[in-house]
Structure formats: C-alpha cells, structure tokens
Amino acid sequence: MVYRIGQKVTGTVTGIQPYGVFVALDESVQGLIHISECGHGFVKALDEQVTVGQQLEVLVLDVDEYTHKISLSLRALHKAQDLLPQRAKKHYWTNRRIQTGFAPIAERLPGWTKAAIEELNQRGK
Numbered sequence: 001m002v003y004r005i006g007q008k009v010t011g012t013v014t015g016i017q018p019y020g021v022f023v024a025l026d027e028s029v030q031g032l033i034h035i036s037e038c039g040h041g042f043v044k045a046l047d048e049q050v051t052v053g054q055q056l057e058v059l060v061l062d063v064d065e066y067t068h069k070i071s072l073s074l075r076a077l078h079k080a081q082d083l084l085p086q087r088a089k090k091h092y093w094t095n096r097r098i099q100t101g102f103a104p105i106a107e108r109l110p111g112w113t114k115a116a117i118e119e120l121n122q123r124g125k
Contacts, residue, residue, distance in 0.1 A: 001026055007060045016046050031070035038074050
C-alpha cells in the first residue's frame with residue numbers, strides 16, 4: 001500500500017523503545033512514532049502509554065522517498081486536553097479577594113535573611 005502524508009491509518013504496536021514506538025501498518029511497512037509525537041507535554045515512559053500488540057490510529061507525518069521510513073503521530077489526532085491529565089479546578093497560590101501585595105514577603109524577609117546568614121556562617125567554619 002502507498003501511504004501519504006496526512007493519511008489516518010490503523011497499525012499494530014510492534015516495539016517500544018525509549019525514543020519512540022514502532023507500528024506495523026501492514027505486513028511489509030512499519031513506521032515510527034517519535035516520543036515527541038506520542039502526546040502533548042512531557043511523556044515520561046512510553047510503555048505506560050502503549051503496549052506491544054495494541055491497535056493504534058495514527059497520522060502519517062512524513063514518508064522518506066529514499067529510505068522508505070514513515071514518521072507517525074498520535075499527538076496530531078488529539079486535542080491537548082484529551083491527552084493531558086484532567087484537574088478538578090485551578091489552584092491559585094494567592095487569594096484574589098485580599099489585596100496584600102508584597103506585604104507577606106516583606107514580613108518574612110528578615111527571617112529568611114537571618115537563616116541564610118546563619119547557614120553561611122556554619123558552612124564557613
């Protein structure tokens with residue numbers, strides 16, 4: 001079969017390496033999903049995301065005419081929020097209703113300075 005850029009195809013995972021996932025598109029053609037194309041954001045371990053023998057729908061990113069290597073993508077078929085973990089609600093480190101400005105930092109600065117000086121003095125001994 002002839003594969004074209006932008007084509008959606010279904011393949012079977014045949015191998016997992018630290019740098020990407022090998023996918024058999026048919027009996028004689030195999031492509032690679034580079035780790036950067038496996039998901040939006042940081043991908044820690046590919047073997048936690050896919051397993052050998054799993055069927056995947058992928059997008060053909062590139063077909064090299066000379067080496068016949070095919071670059072594939074999972075990321076291009078999904079919106080960012082589909083692949084990222086969902087958060088219950090956004091967490092703010094400050095309170096929006098109370099306007100304190102830099103006052104909390106100014107209050108704590110002398111203590112931080114004292115602790116830093118004590119630590120430096122202990123290291124110097």
